[in-house]
Ligand code: SF4
């Protein structure tokens with residue numbers, strides 16, 4: 173066996189791959205439903221595109237049995253980091269598979285650079301603080317429009333996808349918070365850095381997170397809310413790794429909606445007479461373990477009939493956009509989503525709903541490209557369409 177190149181040991185958990193993966197292939201299919209779980213393996217159909225193969229790739233690269241070259245690039249980056257493998261694998265390293273893949277990507281960026289087009293995520297941020305390259309909004313106009321204060325108990329961290337691509341989702345969230353009487357404000361945001369962490373381009377993460385932390389702390393807020401599953405995972409989990417000196421709590425919008433309903437502070441008053449199916453965003457479900465809260469909210473909306481897709485909760489099929497795939501492999505990202513739309517259509521639902529602007533974008537792209545004629549809406553956009561009674 174070749175000697176291990178210690179300079180490549182970026183993370184201790186990479187070493188776990190050496191002993192724990194027994195190549196059983198359980199990660200290829202949902203552990204309980206035996207259905208397809210890995211968009212990457214199903215597309216490329218080579219072992220190196222499933223989690224088991226990626227772990228062998230890590231082993232090969234760390235031992236020096238494989239060379240860093242262009243041949244390993246797609247197996248490393250053509251993965252949505254959806255975590256389906258993580259929930260299917262029954263070995264001790266299961267919970268760390270995504271950490272391993274992301275650590276592998278950090279090493280890959282150092283040795284052979286990012287995947288095609290993923291470098292734009294960073295260069296656009298450097299120009300305008302968001303990965304879409306849109307002129308940066310400091311959110312002052314929105315603050316004025318909605319008469320928001322400088323100091324507040326809550327900050328609504330909008331996130332780049334809601335602010336620059338899914339503005340109805342953003343505005344629905346703001347309208348809900350106003351209606352519910354939440355004391356909140358907005359900050360001048362930099363990207364939360366989720367796209368950079370997911371693609372191994374971590375150089376700007378510390379500065380960006382600490383910038384956002386300083387902005388939030390300036391408002392005096394004790395709580396941060398976001399309507400994006402990617403921002404939620406990053407603020408709640410990845411800030412621990414890169415951020416410094418913060419003492420606020422992070423919530424997804426649906427956690428606040430659920431709390432307000434449970435405490436009978438709000439009530440849904442009008443009907444929404446549609447059949448709806450729910451797509452679990454990977455960053456909210458498998459990455460953060462939130463499955464039932466959105467379902468409980470849908471079920472409380474009068475008239476709404478919630479129906480499940482065949483693959484749901486921790487064995488849900490990914491929307492195809494995450495892990496840098498939307499920018500790195502855009503056609504394939506929409507192909508993955510097409511499979512989700514087919515599954516949604518089978519339920520007889522007319523509305524495909526989720527709780528993430530990035531899922532909403534990719535599912536909408538597939539809906540339009542393949543003419544599924546479904547309505548694709550975020551849960552908060554549905555809530556925006558019904559009357560809400562606010563109780564004392
Ligand atoms: S990652 Fe887990 S499920 Fe996949 S081959 Fe290895 S041990 Fe088996």
Ligand code: SF4
Nearest residue numbers: 210251253254255257
């Ligand atoms: S994260 Fe998703 S796409 Fe990547 S290997 Fe695991 S199941 Fe496949």
